[in-house]
Amino acid sequence: MSAYQDWNKLDDDEEDELQDNSAYEGRKDVILFCIDCSPSMLELREDPRYEDVQTCHLFTALEAAIHIQKKKVIVGPNDSVGIMLFNTTRRNEAGGQGADIKKGNYVYQPIDTINAPTIQELMRLIDAAREDPHVLLETFPSLTESRVPTGDVFTSCNWVMRDGAPKTATKRVFLITDEDNPHAGPGKERFITTARTTLMDLVQAGIGVEPFFISTDEKPFDPTKFYSSVLLPTNITDDDGAEGTILPESISITRVDELLAQMSFHEVPKRALFSVPFEFAKGFTIGVKGYGLVTEQKKGSYKYFVDFGDRMEVAVTRTTYVDEEKETEADKERLLYGMELGSTAATEEHAHESADEGGGPARTVPVNSRVFYTLGEVRSFRTMGLKPTIKLLGFKDRSELAFEDNVKHSLFIYPDEMSYSGSKRTFTALLRTMLRKKKIGLVLSVVRRNASPIFCALLPQKEKTEESGWHEPPGFHLIPLPFADDIRAAPIEETVRASDELKDAARKWVDKLTVKNGAYAPDAFPNPALSYHNAQLEASAFREEFDPTSFEDPTEPKYDRMHQRAGALMRSWKEALLQDEAAHTSIVTAGSKRKADTSVDEAEIRSKHEHGMLTKLRVDQLKDFLKSKSLSVSGKKAELAERVGEWLDSHQ
Template sequence: MPPYDDWNKIEEEEDEELQDDSFLESKKDVILFCIDCSESMLELYDDPNYEESVPTCHLYTALEAAMQIEKRKILVGPNDSVGILLFNTTRKAEVNRKQGSEIKKNTFLFQPISALGAPMMQELIQLLDAAREDPNELRTTIPPLTGKRVAISDVITSCNWVLRDGAPKTATKRVFLITNEDNPNPGPGSWQLMTSARTTLIDLAQSGVTIEPFFISTTEKPFDVTKFYSSVLLPSNIGDEDDSDEADPSVLPESISISRIEDLLSQMRFHEVPKRAQFSVPFEFAQGLTIGVKGYGLVTEQKKGAYRYFVDLGDRMEVATARTVYIDEDRQVEVDKSKMLYGMSVGETAATADSDEDDGSGVGTRIVKAGQRPFYTADDIKSFRTLGLEPGIKLLGFKNRDQLRFEDNIKHSQFIYPDEMAYSGSRRTFSALLKTMIKKKKIALVRTLTRRNAQPMFCALLPQEEKADEGGWIDPAGFHLIPLPYADDIRSAPIEKGLRASDKLKDAARAWIDKLSVKNGAYPPDSYPNPALAYHNAQLQASAFREQYDPESFEDLTEPKADMIHKRAGNLMQAWKVALVNDDSADMVSVPPVTGSKRKADVSVDEAEIRSKYETGTLGKLRVDQLKDFLKSKSQPVSGKKADLIERVAEWLDAH
């Protein structure tokens, strides 16, 4: 297996990704909506979301979903880019319209890939408003291709060209394919077209682009993925030659098939945020045996977007570039950060010390005398934190799985997956270790350093086997990287006596809990957004598009539905309360609350301050507890009155 510094290591990944997590915010995400505009997508039907009988079509729903995603991207990802490509249409680009690259025939670039902004979206908003008033507006503006269809290979090729010309090279590039046609290229030659589509898709994947399909399926026209797309879009990673014989090529996850048109936007929001690796490091098994892995965060808090400073230039507003500099107070000049020294801020400063010297470079130096504190460079501080280790994961050993206790999980874990692009054979070696640990019910102990400025940690590797549930969600195969606590991270519980509920009381509680359980036993966090954040984003969105915002229209999806709860389990909850009161094992004696004791203020003073007061004859201004703390630190007796303590401190300072 090639070493880490060998030619096989991809150099495109900048070293800054190992420095901190800021790249998670700065790395751009590019989404290209690829929407089918065929006759079936333009067929009108009554929209159930409106009280009036207003006809709509699948194309309108797809464009509206793209508009909603663009609005959300402006708030949560202002640095991201979005484009819209339409296929199976006869519309041609205008002379004054920027079409980008020469894309295939019967494809039209409605929105080139560019940074999001309100002016760019006005055309799409106006088109949707006009289509709501006149159902035939979309057919007039985007005429469908009749009698034939564009080959999917040409559609994928057009997507590749558009992304190549408009998307940044370091961005995460994805294509959202929306269609309701399960057999786009029927008739003779379909097998050749299917093979061509598969080949172009592999080329697209090798360039770093992934396709996320959204198939529209209705009762009148169900979507059958086995006719075409199951042979083109495989559920496993493209190019995974090791597991290609285990996957069923005729089956695609049901989660990508939209059973109802109303689910299109909600399904897109699950795929809205790309899976970005938090770190990419080598995983060392033993001397000379190393693979590459990527780490992903499973839990991330969504926060408000960072504010920016703007400069008023009169005719326009420009974003101000923020830069942090360090200024020498005496010379009022910028200081080179690489020449800065670090040390504890006590006593006399380096600028006023008698030992200051100038070596001719303009940088003051200070000779550290015996018994005084030293200064350290940035490299020294970095070596203290990382212990001189390079980012990576090193395998230390194995333990039985039952030795990993619940209280060992003090913070949320990360999920690691093999990185075949860093080391050839990483996926095969990773899979072998995973299967063996699952078979033997083992966990691994590793030493972890994920970034260059992080601290080394000891972690447990908990293997996870790939599985799928009834809802179609798949738990990927990989390892959970669980940081292990140190001895002082775990405190003993103050509870001395524990009470256990009886079986009858448990059954009474289980009765109403089952009535209020979430479907499929899984909680979808994307379906219940943070209400404070959602309210803030809704106001920003209305302000950006100059729309009137009605606060009464905001709906808090996290608010409990009290009427439904009482209707389903009100009687059962009342019965459980009665059983709880009458149960002998329940301790109903009220326990007085324990008030927290106040922590004493930090009254300690450093030696430099006491010595300065001694030299000025003001030791009497110190308190008794401060004098005693100083004497304790010097192993001196602390008995006697304040005068005795002052005399004892003075004697020690004279001797030292």
Template structure:
């Protein structure tokens, strides 16, 4: 049978869900930076990166907003970003909003699609503020003697998002402040802030707080924010049993960016489908991809119209070769290439007498199917959903069964009321009884159904506030064709002394806390590509020498920690007999190396000894210089001589 891509794709434009990337690129992301402009945020401090330079927390927050926007120019050019400042006496001058925002708040950058001019304006402001540290304080005067109610802050964010953000976008507010108690002793303002925040979250907006702490002034969320920004729990939404994690100590731009990197990509669900536990017993769940490969952006074609460039929109058209006219897609049928025509006189009675209905195809012709039939072949006439088939012991889930990335599923209360409660009860019992689930899953309407193992995960909290949520990992189980048995061969085993010597230096080089943060080690090829695009977008000069490859090993630290232990292990390895045994294998014939260095050919040409070269060597040289390689040896020698004389 031909590959899947040859005949089993029905309609590229209508069935975009065949491409997983469409789910990540289809929904826009909106980030609103809500930055505190109080007197403490304007207080000048020593810059950690530059000597004799004073900066403030406000400068750090604006620089972080600028860096996020510069990155989104490459990874999310269709996303939108805005900046709102509160606790400032500067009044809002923008007229783009249908409703004015609250007093003592200022919309510095309304929510608009990422654009280079807006980012360059912010860059110019930061460059001027680095030269004149008091510029930000004069540009955004702080509110003195009192604080703006946080309820009004959340209301202003709601109005700005309502007027500027697309309705179908993922909307988030990055709240940056260093004040852990804006309303001391006022229960009314706390209640108002919590009520307005609830209105904000019910409209589909997520709050991502970033608290700035210093050694002189630690941030304690228990004073105010733990009673306003309550964490989500798996149980009913009315049960506020969780508390806000400890504050994130942010004193430098690198710290703020490293924390924002975890929150930068919105958590978009790959699918939202029903989960059938039994006949007539259904809840709703959402699936999230935990591992996604980040790739370069899609290239676009441009038309040069002389004074400007315009994007060329491409589309696929199917044309009838005989009539030279466009064919309606609804009239198209699909088929696959078969083998040779059947032998004459072969029996065609197979299938007679049974209940199977077969399509009669003339000899030498192909069987064709409609789009609905192809979709039926793929989905087996199943609707999207997950059906629970039973339970197994965890020991029956083998390591080699995990051949694809798993999907994390979580309950969705919006479709079926009580989904969270039922989901939590099932999760609790499966963890208690130490069982895994076996399900039949069809995650999208145009996907193929697959059997999956449902591995439960209990909620766990770690230091710093990061935790693993409670839910199930949906692990696609392989079919028999997906697994190949590895050849079992006898290997040489190292003695225990050699293993112990290796374990000493391995323990010295283990990752801290046993966790590997992938966001701290971006793909160097992709980062280099994005850095060039970013420099081109902002008309900056790109310096390849300034690019830093974060995946490059820190050799100095490695030798400092384990250099002596590695030398001892290497000496023990050289004296061990099992390490010096060379297994005898049957060799395979290799193609002769015909490449000859250009300097060698030129030296033979100078002494008139080109005839000593073989024909394949002459052809290889001419081919590398984009010269014709046809003809006899004398012609090849003459062609090589002419090229060398000309160059």
């Protein structure tokens, strides 16, 4: 182990949790589409995208399910998806999956790992429904006399998840309906109580419900009529038993074509990156969960496959250490870690022999000096013996947190009531007090077992709700604070300033091209290179021809619209810029002298040695080569050249 980085790097098997998402890459995601089949969902209406074409809400929901599954073929091939329809008279076949669910519910697509044949079967149904709008009505006839109780729908979802979803997966139900008051008649309170009770069973089983409410001009959706009393609130309240009125990520879709966009936004599960105790003082601790708000989406990692002739299976890679003498796997508990400095320290006898032969002296280990450490000791060097926790150190004024202090993207923490009872109430009290007094917190955080302790700023955030349904949740931003050597002073160079008239002329066309409301939606502009790559993989998976000319890049600037909006203003600004004398003035600065490159590669040195011209090299070049080979650099030039020649002769 010649380098410090190698010595300080632990095995991958030892849960190296320094990466934010490393512990969650292997966790599967399960989505069950729970779609309403009531008469209003099957009612034919004009398609907003195509002329003289009729569609329905059920068609749009199934089409959105296809897009989500096709996307998961690329980004989550190990995930599972299922489709269950309710308020339909169609029943499951006896003995098949879903045969024992509640009456009025039908499992069209059992929960299974994403695969192309299942998606293609659904695509054929959608293609048939596009040609004949009555296909869906005939395939999934609606209940006309009554509606399935919402509690039975949640119970059926629980049973379907129980039979098909892995226990350790992230399980969610996408509830799609356009009926805001499914039980308007007598006994409504009983239906609400039953639905809320069965929903609690879903939550206790680790299943979340994300609703997608379809609202139209003819039939607006009012969640307060029924679903506000059923679905669980997510607002932080002082009283844990208080009834909230805020739905979990509730979405009221005003246009049906927005369904796919909203589903794509919620397709990625919200997984906590860590769950640690938050210590206020000794004996005063609450639980918090941490989430990453900014994550780069990358291409999927490639895999190795083994060809067995009749089938292909994924090869599982594993790193092991082998004892060369016994030719058996070494016991990890007996492995030691250390650094190699200079020549390899053998025995004292070998060291004297090396010195007598004129070679570089080998490093000897003094008595009672430890140079090798166990895995636990190496980990303690990194963590300083601290367990994963967030410890509150004190408070400062909000004004003392500078912009340049944010050198890494922050994490967002939220109370975890399941770890410590009363965490939500205590967390809320601290949040409100810090917001009122305009304070920030200073904490010492260790969020992973193998992470180094860092000092962080605790920035409070107040909940904000917008008309579009998007809202900023209440909580704290955990901002890693830089050390003294993490910040460099920016060089300040003298330059020419533009005149006020030139600034005003530029401000006019900049204002014309500014994003409306100053809000940039990153979900509306995906990475074009990643989207192009995924589109090719998707076409290959479904054996379709990929047309590169059909790919659209939403990040490409709309030059025609830009010139139409601000072309005249930009031309006038350019004319003013050409007439401004300051634009043609440049300040001459003295260039910095670069240090000469003294390094030479091994091939050149070996060539010099073969021609007997090692002495033609400079002393610094000889020393650099000896350092790279962990050899001694002491002595005169002739000794250095001789030492280099001996090494080259022994390493032909």
